[in-house]
Amino acid sequence: MDTFNRRDGRLFIENCDLSHVAEAYATPCYVYSRAAIEQQWQALDRAFASHDHLVCYAVKANSNLAVLNLLARLGSGFDIVSGGELERVLRAGGDPAKIVFSGVGKTAAEMARALEVGILCFNVESEAELERLNEVAGQMGKRAPVSLRVNPDVDAQTHPYISTGLKDNKFGIEVEHAESVYRRAAAMDHIALVGIDCHIGSQLTSISPFVDALERVLKLVDRLADAGIELRHLDIGGGIGIQYRDEIPPEPDDYAQALLAKLGDRPLTLLMEPGRTIVGNAGVLLTKVEYLKHTPYKNFAIVDAAMNDLLRPSLYSAWQAIEPVIERAGEQRCYDIVGPVCETGDFLGQERELALAAGDLLAVRSAGAYGFVMSSNYNSRPRAVEILVDGDQAHVIRQRESFEQLVAGETLLPE
Numbered sequence: 001m002d003t004f005n006r007r008d009g010r011l012f013i014e015n016c017d018l019s020h021v022a023e024a025y026a027t028p029c030y031v032y033s034r035a036a037i038e039q040q041w042q043a044l045d046r047a048f049a050s051h052d053h054l055v056c057y058a059v060k061a062n063s064n065l066a067v068l069n070l071l072a073r074l075g076s077g078f079d080i081v082s083g084g085e086l087e088r089v090l091r092a093g094g095d096p097a098k099i100v101f102s103g104v105g106k107t108a109a110e111m112a113r114a115l116e117v118g119i120l121c122f123n124v125e126s127e128a129e130l131e132r133l134n135e136v137a138g139q140m141g142k143r144a145p146v147s148l149r150v151n152p153d154v155d156a157q158t159h160p161y162i163s164t165g166l167k168d169n170k171f172g173i174e175v176e177h178a179e180s181v182y183r184r185a186a187a188m189d190h191i192a193l194v195g196i197d198c199h200i201g202s203q204l205t206s207i208s209p210f211v212d213a214l215e216r217v218l219k220l221v222d223r224l225a226d227a228g229i230e231l232r233h234l235d236i237g238g239g240i241g242i243q244y245r246d247e248i249p250p251e252p253d254d255y256a257q258a259l260l261a262k263l264g265d266r267p268l269t270l271l272m273e274p275g276r277t278i279v280g281n282a283g284v285l286l287t288k289v290e291y292l293k294h295t296p297y298k299n300f301a302i303v304d305a306a307m308n309d310l311l312r313p314s315l316y317s318a319w320q321a322i323e324p325v326i327e328r329a330g331e332q333r334c335y336d337i338v339g340p341v342c343e344t345g346d347f348l349g350q351e352r353e354l355a356l357a358a359g360d361l362l363a364v365r366s367a368g369a370y371g372f373v374m375s376s377n378y379n380s381r382p383r384a385v386e387i388l389v390d391g392d393q394a395h396v397i398r399q400r401e402s403f404e405q406l407v408a409g410e411t412l413l414p415e
């Protein structure tokens with residue numbers, strides 16, 4: 001049985017009827033499939049079985065504690081980019097010794113906490129960060145495990161906002177300059193060099209940019225080895241794309257084979273930081289049609305989810321499939337699916353052929369990654385509820401935010 005399947009025109013996740021989920025928990029509502037998340041992680045893990053490796057799930061893609069907990073139970077590592085993500089992983093039962101810490105702006109407090117719990121390594125993105133880390137570790141009487149994130153200057157052929165491996169992007173240390181930074185780091189008292197890292201972008205649908213990046217990083221690894229700097233691991237980053245529409249993303253086995261062939265017999269553990277490919281197609285956003293509005297120029301379906309709930313269509317003009325939860329007969333019309341937020345850019349989809357009536361439920365597909373995590377309270381809209389489906393059971397894994405929670409922490413000035 002497919003994770004997403006239709007029975008008598010009704011959309012199910014596993015054995016759970018999504019119209020019942022919407023009825024029980026209201027909309028907007030994120031729903032994820034446990035089986036789909038686990039299967040994706042296991043497929044990637046299996047693909048690398050022949051080589052020492054660690055899949056470090058990129059927490060930013062979907063950081064719900066229940067999702068992190070499922071992955072921790074599978075033995076996953078985690079790629080984090082903030083102190084908040086670190087606390088989430090710890091609360092979800094993740095192993096600190098399997099955490100890599102990426103990001104260009106780590107604060108001293110974040111470094112200290114990560115050193116205290118004993119993470120696998122810091123993916124250091126600049127010399128200034130390296131100096132700060134050396135200082136913080138020194139104050140704590142520790143040595144910080146470090147992997148330098150190099151910027152290989154490879155075009156990931158993806159949306160410019162999510163391309164990270166070009167030399168004019170803010171990420172990593174230029175590959176030509178990295179060797180001298182490694183030499184400096186090797187001489188620091190409170191730094192232990194353990195690895196090398198790169199991440200060239202997100203939603204990549206071709207393997208060749210990964211291979212090009214790896215090739216450039218390996219040249220540096222070999223030069224470092226010649227200079228007596230031996231590393232334990234190489235982290236290829238995340239970025240494997242998913243199918244939103246008609247993209248054909250790399251299969252885990254092909255991806256693994258291409259990378260392992262390039263790696264050859266170098267005794268390096270391979271780390272990776274996949275986010276989207278693990279959770280993206282495991283989730284939907286359910287929303288209800290509040291009103292239909294027909295004008296001589298356009299038809300609008302005004303729904304109860306908005307750009308604050310799912311930002312990707314507004315931010316990147318991203319296309320995500322939108323389908324009725326219960327199919328209805330009748331004439332299809334071309335609709336823009338828009339939310340209640342006061343912005344013209346507030347849409348979930350444009351020019352979609354659908355047969356609709358007010359009150360219908362819609363499912364926005366591929367919403368498991370960069371969906372809820374990018375949501376906001378814009379227009380003072382409470383954040384949506386999150387549900388995890390396990391077989392025929394639907395579990396609330398985050399309650400809908402209440403109006404009380406929405407204003408919590410704000411205070412009026414005294415009279």
Ligand SMILES: Cc1ncc(COP(=O)(O)O)c(C=O)c1O
Nearest residue numbers: 058199202238239273274275276
């Ligand atoms: C450093 C780093 N690692 C991993 C990821 C996860 O990327 P993706 O969700 O595309 O796999 C990102 C986001 O692009 C990232 O910036």
Ligand SMILES: N[C@@H](CCCC[NH3+])C(=O)O
Nearest residue numbers: 060162202203312369370
């Ligand atoms: N937020 C982006 C992905 C960002 C990747 C983070 N480095 C998206 O929704 O496609």
